[in-house]
Structures are given as structure tokens and as C-alpha cells.
Amino acid sequence: MYESDAGLLAPGRAGSPAEATTGDRAFLQAMLDAEAALTRAQSACGLAPAGAGRAVTDTADAGRFDVRDLALRARSDGNPVIPLVADLTAAVPEDARPYVHRGATSQDILDTAAMLVASRTLAAVLDDLERAAGEAARHAATHRDTQMAGRTLTQHAVPTTFGLKAAGWRALILDARDRLAAVRASLPAQLGGAAGTLAAFFAFSATFSDSSAGQGEVDGPALVAAYAREVGLVEPVLPWHTLRTPIADLAGALAFTAGALGKVAADVLTLSRTEIGEVEEEQGGGSSALPHKANPVRATLIAAAARRAPGLAATLYGSLAAEDERPAGAWHAEWEPLRALLQLVGGATLEGAALLAGLRVVPYAMRENLQLTDGLIVAERLAAVFADRIGRARAREVLADAADRARSETTDLADVLFDVLREEPELAGLDLAELADPTRYTGSAGLLTDRALERR
16 A cells, blocks of 8 residues: 655654645645746736636635546656646646646756745745854853863864854854845746757737737746746746756755754754763654663754755755756756755754754763863963973973873872972963863953854
């Protein structure tokens, strides 16, 4: 028995707005919307009776058509538009039937539908990104001066602040928002006919005469503009059947968004490890085997999306190499990856906003972890101060020896340096307690956080 995809293996997008706006029924409705807009545009340009546009629009309801039947019949022709046109034509009043899909090619309708689906999906995605950015800003402001260990190549490097880290998250989220907003604002309608010349509209215009409008006269660009207005998308300069900039731009922005949220997830996954414990998800998920665990599920789902998105985007980029005026295979290869990418990002942005809204920050764990290297985390600062008095080479040598001794004796670096300073007269008078305090070496972290938060 056929069953629709309920998202059993896709918890990251199950129940998200993107799931509803990208499903089979949503795509079917978008194709019907494209067909209805085309007839209305021809009516507006005097190429079809006014009543034809109204009739097709009134009939273009996805609930009236069998999605599964259309899918099965699409196998014989290679795309679902062909059987849909047959069913839509049969469903409209007889006098409107000649004006269904008139002059268009299947790709005009499916490309336009894909842009409609993308635009409708991105509306919720952009809202979620705004929420996520707001939550990141809250963390950045609250923890502007909350010191923590900065880590490079998995190891403690120098102190930083959680505020600066959260400000970085926000910057990436806003970058994603801006890219997706720009792409959404540029999504074009598609109308070119069989080979991108609009020739069929000229041919059909000769067969139409309306007593009120007179003989239809084709102005190709005007028809495309009317179609774009009717469908609510941007008017393209050229038909883009094999000029796939809109798809590539959409793919890039979506993949970037998944990666931007993936960075947040990667940090949360690292910082929430048991042995680190600097952040916690508000409602961690359970384990089927270990009842004591509270897994960072939201971060996990986002991380999974970030790993899948580049591969899907790569397929869409690969389809740029499309032959002729309309391609065999390149266009067809886009449909499922584009939908999956929209679903992944839609789920990830929803989870990202919720993750940041409920993220618990644990400052005392950050303070404790700053002390794990017994002062070695401020070796950079000490090296700069020492070099000013005894030269860079000698300062490096002194600190390397002191660090080795601190590690071998499992003692604090400052304690070792007290002995060293007695042997280095040029270093006399330095306040080692202050210089070796990790909380006093965060540089311009606060000012950088403030500057980042000025962005809107």
C-alpha cells in the first residue's frame, strides 16, 4: 500500500512549516497557481477571454486532484505537469479549456512552481532566523564579560568570553538571513515556451479574437511581466530554462544557512559535553539505553542538516551544466534535492531558534575550566610582557621551561614563575598574580561584542 512520507526518518523537519510548504500537495498547488496565473496574464494582455482566467483560477485547487495518480502518470512523460494539464483542462468549463497551459511548456510551470514553493518556505525560515538572531543577541549582551576558555584545534588557547562567541553566532545567522532575503526577493517566474522564444504565444494569438478586446497582439516581454505580476514573482530578463542562476543562488544561500546554524550546533555539542558542561540544552532528549542522559537533540538535528546540505547543493550546482535550450536530466535532477534542501533548512532554522531560546549557560563551569591548565592559558600574555624586558627568545625559553615544570609537577604556572623571577633580575617587580589571571586577559572581547550587536 502506498503511504506518503510522514517524516519518520526526518525528525529535523517533521512538523515544521517547511514540511507543509514543500510537500507534494504544496507543489501541486504551486503548479496550479502557475497555470492559473498564466491564463489570467493572457486575459490581461488580450490573448484570452477574461472569463477564462477566472475559470481556471476557480478550478486550480489541489484538493480536486489526485497527487498519487499524477505521480504515477508522470512516469510516462517525465514530469508531473503533463498529466496535470490534462486533468486541469478536463476540470474547467468547456469554453475555458483552450486557454489552459496555452503556449507554455512543462518547465515553465514547474520552474515557476518551484520558485513559489521556495518563496513560501523562506517566509517562515526568515522569521525563524530573526528569532534565532534575537536569542543570540540576548546571550551576547547577558554574557558580554563572562570569561571562558577559547579553544583552537581542540585545545585551550587564550581566554575569551561567551558573549563574543554568541555575537559570532548572531553574525553568521544574520549573514544567512541577508542572503536568503536577497534570494527570496529575486526569485523569478519562468515563461519561455518550448525553446525560450515565446513563439507559441504569437501562434496562438492569431486564433483568438475577442469582440471587446479586439485581435490579440503579442508583446512577449509584456506577457512575461503580466505573468510575473499574476504569480507574485520577479519578472525575468530572459527565460532561464538552461540559465539556472536562480536555482544556484537559492542552493548557495540555503547551504550557507545550514552551515551557519551548523556552527552554532557544533559549539553547543562541544560545550555541552559532560566533561565541559559550559552550556546545556533546556530540554535534552532521552536515551533508549541510558536513563541518566539528557542528549543535546536540537543541536544534533541541526548538525545533521549541516552535513547533508552541501551534497544537495552540489547536485543543484551540477545542474548548471545544462545543454541546449531545454535539457534532458539536468532540470529533472533538481526537483528532489531542492525540496530536500528547503526542508532541511526549514527544520534547522526552527530548531536553531528553539535551541538558542532555551540554551542554559553555565558561567561557573566556564570559570572552573579556565583554571584547568594552571595558568598556561595566559602564556601568550606573559610572553609579550617578558619579551619587553628580556627579549623574545629568552622570554620564550623561560616560559617553555616554566610550563614544562608546571605540567610535570602539576602545579600552577604562577607558582613556578615566582622562582623564575628570582633568577631573572630584569623581571623583578612584575605582578604575577595579575598577569597570570585568565579573567584579566580577554582583550577587546567586550568591545567586539558591542560592535557586533550594533548590526541590525
